[in-house]
Amino acid sequence: MQKITREQLIEKAVALLADGTVSCVLGWSKGEFDYDVTPAIFNNEEELKANFVFNDFCGVNFSKYLVAKTQKCEGKILVFLKPCDTYSFNQLLTEHRFDREKVYAVGIPCEGMADVAKVKTICGDGIASINFDGENLAVTTLYEDAPVMISTNDVLAERCVNCKSKKHVAYDELIGDEGEVIESNRFDEVEKLEAMTPDERFAFWQNELSRCIRCNACRDACPACTCEKCVFDNPNSGVENKSPANSFEEKMFHIIRAFHVAGRCTDCGECSRVCPQNIPLHLLNRKFIKDMNEFYGEYQAGAEVGSRAPLVDYTTEDLEPGEVFNRGDMNA
Amino acid sequence: MQRVGVFVCWCGSNIAGTVDVEAVSEALKSEPGVVFSTNYQYMCSQAGQDMIKEAVKEHNLTGIVVCSCSPRMHEATFRKTAAAAGLNPYMVEIANIREQCSWVHKDMLTGTEKAIILGKAAIAKVNLNTPLTPGESPVTKRALVIGGGIAGIQTALDIADAGFPVDIVEKKPTIGGKMAQLDKTFPTLDCAACILTPKMVDVAQNEKIRIFSYSEVSEIKGFVGNFDVTIKKNARFVKEDVCTGCGACVDKCPMKKIPNEFNLGMDNRKAIYIPFAQAVPKVATIDPNACNMLKNGKCGLCAKVCTAGAIDYTQKDEYIEEKYGAIVVATGFNPISMDKFDEFAYNQSKDVITSLEFERLTNAAGPTAGKLLRPSDGKHPHTIVFVQCVGSRCDACAEKGKEYCSKICCMYTAKHAMLTRDKYPDTEVYVFYIDVRTPGKNFDEFYRRAVEEYGVKYIKGMVGKVTPEGDVLKVQASDLIANKQLHIDADLVVLAAAIEPDKSARPLATMLTASMDTNDFFTEAHPKLRPVESPTAGVFLSGACQGPKDIPETVSQAGAAASKVIGLLAKDKLTGNPCVAHSNELMCNGCSSCERVCPYGAITYSDKEFRMPDRTTKIRRVASVNPAVCQGCGACTVACPSGAMDLNGFANSQIMAEVDAICK
Numbered sequence: 001m002q003k004i005t006r007e008q009l010i011e012k013a014v015a016l017l018a019d020g021t022v023s024c025v026l027g028w029s030k031g032e033f034d035y036d037v038t039p040a041i042f043n044n045e046e047e048l049k050a051n052f053v054f055n056d057f058c059g060v061n062f063s064k065y066l067v068a069k070t071q072k073c074e075g076k077i078l079v080f081l082k083p084c085d086t087y088s089f090n091q092l093l094t095e096h097r098f099d100r101e102k103v104y105a106v107g108i109p110c111e112g113m114a115d116v117a118k119v120k121t122i123c124g125d126g127i128a129s130i131n132f133d134g135e136n137l138a139v140t141t142l143y144e145d146a147p148v149m150i151s152t153n154d155v156l157a158e159r160c161v162n163c164k165s166k167k168h169v170a171y172d173e174l175i176g177d178e179g180e181v182i183e184s185n186r187f188d189e190v191e192k193l194e195a196m197t198p199d200e201r202f203a204f205w206q207n208e209l210s211r212c213i214r215c216n217a218c219r220d221a222c223p224a225c226t227c228e229k230c231v232f233d234n235p236n237s238g239v240e241n242k243s244p245a246n247s248f249e250e251k252m253f254h255i256i257r258a259f260h261v262a263g264r265c266t267d268c269g270e271c272s273r274v275c276p277q278n279i280p281l282h283l284l285n286r287k288f289i290k291d292m293n294e295f296y297g298e299y300q301a302g303a304e305v306g307s308r309a310p311l312v313d314y315t316t317e318d319l320e321p322g323e324v325f326n327r328g329d330m331n332a
Numbered sequence: 333m334q335r336v337g338v339f340v341c342w343c344g345s346n347i348a349g350t351v352d353v354e355a356v357s358e359a360l361k362s363e364p365g366v367v368f369s370t371n372y373q374y375m376c377s378q379a380g381q382d383m384i385k386e387a388v389k390e391h392n393l394t395g396i397v398v399c400s401c402s403p404r405m406h407e408a409t410f411r412k413t414a415a416a417a418g419l420n421p422y423m424v425e426i427a428n429i430r431e432q433c434s435w436v437h438k439d440m441l442t443g444t445e446k447a448i449i450l451g452k453a454a455i456a457k458v459n460l461n462t463p464l465t466p467g468e469s470p471v472t473k474r475a476l477v478i479g480g481g482i483a484g485i486q487t488a489l490d491i492a493d494a495g496f497p498v499d500i501v502e503k504k505p506t507i508g509g510k511m512a513q514l515d516k517t518f519p520t521l522d523c524a525a526c527i528l529t530p531k532m533v534d535v536a537q538n539e540k541i542r543i544f545s546y547s548e549v550s551e552i553k554g555f556v557g558n559f560d561v562t563i564k565k566n567a568r569f570v571k572e573d574v575c576t577g578c579g580a581c582v583d584k585c586p587m588k589k590i591p592n593e594f595n596l597g598m599d600n601r602k603a604i605y606i607p608f609a610q611a612v613p614k615v616a617t618i619d620p621n622a623c624n625m626l627k628n629g630k631c632g633l634c635a636k637v638c639t640a641g642a643i644d645y646t647q648k649d650e651y652i653e654e655k656y657g658a659i660v661v662a663t664g665f666n667p668i669s670m671d672k673f674d675e676f677a678y679n680q681s682k683d684v685i686t687s688l689e690f691e692r693l694t695n696a697a698g699p700t701a702g703k704l705l706r707p708s709d710g711k712h713p714h715t716i717v718f719v720q721c722v723g724s725r726c727d728a729c730a731e732k733g734k735e736y737c738s739k740i741c742c743m744y745t746a747k748h749a750m751l752t753r754d755k756y757p758d759t760e761v762y763v764f765y766i767d768v769r770t771p772g773k774n775f776d777e778f779y780r781r782a783v784e785e786y787g788v789k790y791i792k793g794m795v796g797k798v799t800p801e802g803d804v805l806k807v808q809a810s811d812l813i814a815n816k817q818l819h820i821d822a823d824l825v826v827l828a829a830a831i832e833p834d835k836s837a838r839p840l841a842t843m844l845t846a847s848m849d850t851n852d853f854f855t856e857a858h859p860k861l862r863p864v865e866s867p868t869a870g871v872f873l874s875g876a877c878q879g880p881k882d883i884p885e886t887v888s889q890a891g892a893a894a895s896k897v898i899g900l901l902a903k904d905k906l907t908g909n910p911c912v913a914h915s916n917e918l919m920c921n922g923c924s925s926c927e928r929v930c931p932y933g934a935i936t937y938s939d940k941e942f943r944m945p946d947r948t949t950k951i952r953r954v955a956s957v958n959p960a961v962c963q964g965c966g967a968c969t970v971a972c973p974s975g976a977m978d979l980n981g982f983a984n985s986q987i988m989a990e991v992d993a994i995c996k
Contacts, residue, residue, distance in 0.1 A: 071950055094924075095921065095922075095923035095924065095925075096922045096923060096924060096937075096953050097921065097922075097923065226921065227919070227921055227973055227974035228918070228919050228920065228921055228952075228974060228976075229918070229919040229974055229976075230974070231974065231975050234919070234975065236985065237975060237984075238985070238988060260973050261973075264973075308928060311971075312925050312928040312929050312971055313928065316839070316842065
């Protein structure tokens with residue numbers, strides 16, 4: 001259950017469009033299903049009133065869309081940012097991926113977003129509609145007469161259960177109250193993986209990653225994956241459009257991607273949200289974040305614009321590579 | 333498709349002893365692109381090079397793979413051969429089947445198998461090689477010498493003598509270094525000051541040489557021929573160009589109890605001081621930690637007595653930026669700390685001293701005016717025990733000390749022992765040693781004179797423990813030849829402390845991107861053939877920063893470094909390395925990752941217009957590399973998320989082809 005309403009956001013958007021601050025709005029639009037919310041550009045009040053939605057399924061992180069949309073949109077673009085989105089927003093600014101002057105960012109509070117996979121584990125497949133009824137979701141399925149009532153707290157996405165921050169690190173204007181950075185338990189699962197033997201860990205990832213169908217959704221949603229030409233789309237890279245030799249070969253894609261976003265990943269969790277196979281991809285990135293925190297001191301990508309990630313920075317206090325090696329040895 | 337020729341070198345028996353060269357050249361014949369493959373005893377010889385040239389002509393080769401020693405050894409040789417045969421020199425690849433193969437394997441089968449794999453990798457790479465043309469960069473005709481000891485002084489004098497301007501940066505208030513602290517020098521026993529101070533004066537008077545004393549190098553950018561260096565001139569609170577060095581300020585300064593570094597703390601100096609009489613520049617320096625005026629604004633006596641008006645309590649650290657074509661490192665050495673050597677009671681008794689302290693005790697300008705007196709009670713010592721190898725030649729696993737031989741201790745200990753017996757024949761002198769090492773002109777004769785003519789008692793064995801008891805030092809030692817324990821009551825114990833590189837060397841190496849060994853000695857480009865050059869182009873090594881050295885060796889190395897610098901500065905243009913990075917603008921995200929990791933500041937960004945597939949125009953921020961500044965380290969190619977950065981001659985595709993060839 002979100003504290004702000006669709007109407008509040010539309011009102012804000014209409015006002016900003018009317019006074020000429022922005023020329024278009026990047027927001028959530030109703031998708032094919034109620035849980036299937038899609039990002040869209042709204043140009044006027046009519047479009048907003050017709051299709052703009054805001055509910056517990058508005059998990060999309062808009063930051064990445066700004067890279068393309070700021071190039072296309074004349075004038076400023078209004079974007080609604082949840083606290084975790086603002087980290088990606090800053091990280092993209094650090095990498096000069098869009099022009100800050102072309103964006104009007106409105107920070108909105110977030111009470112955590114629902115994970116439709118968790119909803120389906122309760123009510124089963126065939127969701128016909130979802131009504132947002134106070135603290136609960138009233139889910140009507142094709143197979144049941146009465147709607148199933150589900151508390152939003154029971155179906156929070158993993159990234160929201162382990163929310164790292166309710167604080168907006170970037171905005172032009174804020175709706176609602178500002179929150180705080182939270183002490184989360186987001187590394188607990190990584191520690192569980194670290195405690196495994198190498199064989200157990202291999203088996204864990206083999207089980208998870210062999211489900212991958214290489215739909216590229218994780219890459220396409222990831223705000224750190226904004227390369228003009230992705231190596232996996234580059235015919236000269238030697239890995240483009242390669243069909244896997246066995247069911248576990250896609251691990252290479254995910255490992256390479258984790259390395260590519262290391263130090264730049266803000267842990268927004270979009271990769272796991274969009275994965276149709278429910279692979280916990282965020283765990284790969286979190287392992288990197290945890291290691292970097294331990295090796296080079298606490299670092300949160302996107303906490304501020306222009307910060308130097310440990311992997312592209314050098315100080316004389318940096319850990320010698322041999323230490324990292326020794327630790328790897330210890331873990332093995 | 334390339335037409336590749338493969339040339340497998342035996343290197344005498346160096347390679348052929350562990351690698352079946354015939355099998356290697358035969359196996360590589362069938363690799364893609366290979367049209368010719370052979371082997372020969374010495375590929376680098378004239379006959380071997382001629383063989384390559386003939387094969388290029390006969391088989392119309394477009395690429396060459398030489399399976400031989402490390403490319404650091406002969407890559408340049410074979411590139412020249414290729415150029416002489418009309419090929420682009422960068423169409424040559426070396427497969428290192430000596431250092432990385434024959435020398436590390438004992439078994440012919442494994443050695444041969446690995447040599448074939450390394451050859452295949454080089455062939456895979458050369459198939460993707462493209463001709464490269466190096467650019468040129470100008471040379472700034474000025475040298476920087478870091479360190480003003482005898483090494484730095486000699487290097488600077490020699491460079492200046494060839495007509496090039498030189499700057500010396502010295503962190504102490506005066507140049508002179510360790511040699512200025514010595515009394516006499518082996519093996520001729522001429523006094524150190526008598527031969528050093530005229531050189532110091534030469535430096536001061538040379539129009540081509542500027543001295544930045546009491547200064548440090550704080551930043552180094554750029555590359556060979558074009559270094560941008562920032563020098564931090566520490567505030568000495570005395571105007572250097574005004575001070576006459578008369579010493580009136582020193583006489584009047586009321587702060588008398590400051591340990592004198594020059595005499596290793598064995599006497600005191602004032603808060604304003606000139607380190608020693610022949611200091612260059614002969615200018616006073618105020619110690620800000622000791623001066624009352626600077627600490628709490630009370631005193632000001634020195635300013636009152638200075639007739640020249642040179643005292644300036646408001647002086648600030650000054651940063652000087654200068655361009656240099658070459659940099660010489662001459663940061664020197666220090667004796668190691670004796671704190672971990674409790675068995676010798678160094679910290680318990682004033683009469684246990686290091687050899688450098690002994691040097692000051694016998695120096696006419698030292699704390700005792702040259703009389704050998706015990707630091708504790710000022711009495712003349714009658715029994716002196718010298719202990720060699722204190723902290724030198726230790727076990728690799730030992731918690732204290734160094735693994736290496738400090739090289740100079742045997743000779744200076746013989747000198748100390750001989751001079752003591754000469755001046756004070758009533759003194760018993762014992763020297764405990766592991767080995768006496770005296771290679772060097774007239775060195776062994778010198779040591780034998782100490783034993784045979786001066787009656788110094790050399791005992792093979794180590795001192796186990798020194799225990800101060802009353803005013804004697806109980807020395808417990810073993811005589812390995814007589815196989816017995818010795819107990820000596822000594823008045824003075826002198827420890828030949830190991831020497832180590834100056835602590836400033838490690839951060840300097842980081843700034844220079846010059847490599848060091850595990851002991852923090854700078855490494856040479858080649859231990860035998862390029863001993864005074866660092867592997868980093870334009871950086872040269874002089875003196876003990878490269879390894880333990882005595883004065884004659886230091887001076888000859890200083891001259892060698894100077895001649896290398898002169899050779900560099902004499903050129904108007906330097907041929908660059910064409911293996912530089914370049915950015916594919918169509919793929920560049922403009923994210924700045926490469927700019928952040930570039931150690932040379934070679935990458936800049938600009939906004940450029942691009943035509944998009946949908947016929948719109950898009951303005952994007954893209955990286956470009958200045959090829960004159962890029963050193964081809966490849967850091968950017970690794971940092972680039974999209975693979976837009978690539979390195980000429982070491983393209984990602986080439987590296988992948990090598991890996992594939994190895995893993996096949």
